[in-house]
Amino acid sequence: MGAPTDHRIVVESAEGEPLIVSDADGFVLEYTHSVEKTPVIETYERRGESLVMTRMEFSSYGAGLPSTADVNTTENDTFVFQPNDSTEELYVKPGRIAGHEIRFGSETYDLVALSDAETVRIYVTTRPTIFHTSSVWV
Template structure:
């Protein structure tokens, strides 16, 4: 009988060591995941439902732009932004004619027939952009050179475009 108690005691100690090892490994793994940096993403989400249509990784300095056809003037408009933390800083606007919503009282240059507004010190920082993608306007979102058809991606629903930080845990499906 003493032999059985000795075996059971040895098995119990081995089980406790195994459990301790699993707990330590889990804690170390959680610590490692916690030290990984959060990913910054540009999010395009439905303003009414919050459904996310598009997420694109971005960094500080990434370029984000909206390109579309002006509804009245029927000319190309390009609004360029730079990611700065969790804000979008307006850095450039290109347009081919003056119309509603376009800057009329700022200094612009003309490059190949296109008006360009590119202030030395950007004055507009936005937490988010609200966009109503239009089938006629053909809104395109450009993220670091990659083009996304906003009309198709959102079925022309109103969207909010903003920056979020996502931890590695948030990225687990």
């Protein structure tokens, strides 16, 4: 009998070491825009082996934010964008000024501290994987 192959979301260090492994259906990435100094909230769902950004909230336009997208100002003067963009992997460069955090359900993790402000790769795995014991399971 083989090991289970349930889908898991993995947050991996630049060296390839898993930092967080989760069987959650998605996650929320929160940070402060480095130029605008305003909060940005990105919501992702796990769909099969892909990550899908289902929602982005931001309160001002700036570099890297969707300036020409169809957005709605519906919640406390916050722009809400629902792109449904799919990717197999997401690279995030946690910044000390931006203060990147990732939330799986009710658990929030400081990506800056976990990665020492180095790029992380976020992806879905379906194969049985043995993770280093320092990984955080959620």
